[in-house]
Amino acid sequence: MKPVSSSVLIPFVITLLFSFLWATSAHNHEEFLQCLTLHAGNSTPSISQVIYTPANSSYSSVLEFSIQNPRFSTPTTPKPLVIITPLHVSQIQATIKCSQKHGMQIRVRSGGHDFEGLSYVSYVPFVIIDLINLRSINVDVENGTAWVEAGAIIGEVYYKITEKSRNFGFTAGVCPTVGVGGHFSGGGWGTLLRKYGIAADNIVDAQMIDVKGRILDRESMGEDLFWAIRGGGGASFGVIVAWKIKLVHVPSTVTVFTVNRNLEQNATKLVHQWQYVADKLDEDLFILITLSAANSSQEGRRTIQASFNSLYLGGIDNLLSLMQESFPELGLVREDCSEMSWIESTLYFAGFPSGEPLDVLLSRTPLTRPNFFKAKSDYVTEPIPEVGLEGIWERFYQKEAEKASLVLVPYGGRMSEIPESAIPFPHRVGNIYKILYLVNWEEEGIVESERHISWIRRLYTYMAAYVSKSPRAAYVNYRDLDIGTNSKKGNTSYRRASTWGTKYFKSNFNRLVHVKTMVDPTNFFRNEQSIPALSS
Secondary structure, eight states, rough: OOOOHHHHHHHHHHHHHHHHHHHHHHHHHHHHHHHHHHTTTOOOOOOOGEEEOTTTTTTTHHHHHOOOOOHHHHHHHTOOOOOESSSSSSHHHHHHHHHHHHEEEEESSSSOTTTTTTTTTSSSEEEEEEEEGOOEEEETTTTTEEEEETTTBBBHHHHHHHHHHTTEEEOOOSSSSHHHHHHHOOOOEEEEEEHHHGGGGGEEEEEEEOOOEEEEEEEEOOHHHHHHTTTOOGGGOOEEEEEEEEEEOOOSSSEEEEEEEEEEHHHHHHHHHHHHEEETTTEEEEEEEEEEEEOHHHSOOOOEEEEEEEEEOHHHHHHHHHHHOOOGGOOOGGGEEEEEEHHHHHHHTOOOOTTGGGGGGGOOSSSSSSOOEEEEEEEEOOOOOOOHHHHHHHHHHSSSGGEEEEEEOOOOOGGGOTTTTTSSSSOTTTOOOOEEEEEOOOOOOOHHHHHHHHHHHHHHHGGGGOOOOOSSSTTSSSOOGOOOOOOOOOOOOOOHHHHHHHHHTTHHHHHHHHHHHHHHHTOOOOTTTTTTTTTT
């Protein structure tokens, strides 16, 4: 008799297990909904208007709208028993209270970009708090600050700031549909990081709801908890409702360029040389590289393309002078460059065609339909030799890498000035650049997923010799469950959690555990990579 393959058996077992869990929790289901109605008080509109269960015709569309990785939108993916899209904080407080009472886990979603789907997937009965309705942004130009609700997206933040003043911007990501709730709480890098640091470095206050249902701000939560949620991942500590950010100054004119070079155009030597200058350039100059396979000019052959994307906080003349001095090998010429406003540069880096109206930043729908993907991350402290780069190229010629890319994000500047312990995000001095590994595919099915995920894991193994060590560092906003997970039972040991925790947070992990133990000792707010409470 032919044995059943694991690719068939595993999803069947998962579906069976979740069906059992769903059935055993069903008797709690009605009681849970009654509890919500009772504890939400007299909020307007009523909480019943923001509750979606599988019996509701809008349930599927609400669930799927913010799923950015189709890997976690399959028939076998566990679904929430209830989705709540609160319009008022009292509805979040009621959800926290009733979830504890009826044994539900909570997943909080702002934009749905979590790389492993942790903001909307759980393998125990769970509820999603989807913050899509809590997205107001109030910009205070006079004081150079803004209050941003956690359900807003980055594009909305940029748009609302520019609406009030062209002299201000904010240092956050290049993908406008990312929700600020998770982005800010995990760090949040963008093209301004060499000038101003990351988003979490520029947060001056916050509002969150803790495990007891209390609404806390910086003063009432205390400096330890305020420290933890700026880069330590807010989902471990409570539900963050809003952030107060410090705006940053941007010049009236910035310059961007994209220069593509393939192997026949000396790409290997250019990438190699970039490593020696990327973190030492003027802090107003940011040059990122995207590496991918491409068609060669020789028919039927493939090559590797290095795409140099840059933002300079100034005009073309100064940029050309800086490049001639610091990185003449790239051969940048005036024709490669475009002057524009800072807000226009956010559209440029997001991939919008030239001339698009600014209000495209308000759309929560991605520019292109999301593919299945898997991502990983690394930090580089010593330049990778040319032979090491050539080993990467070899792997890019493999079939699975047809839609793969490596993004090299330069550090230095302000990133080298902020101490590792200033916030939980520790990746500062000594890093030349960060690597985002990304593999995309369009074909459905477990076999295709396993094939592409296996490819990126092999590349990650190959890269071990060339990246940071002890620990091999990773970026928490590029969530990667390969590097370690907590126990699904919720009683994760410090030792087990530290296998992934020290990669994301280095020595800051210890302080995060201390804060978690103080504020959520029963480990109610948890997921596969949440900070553990020692007392749990």
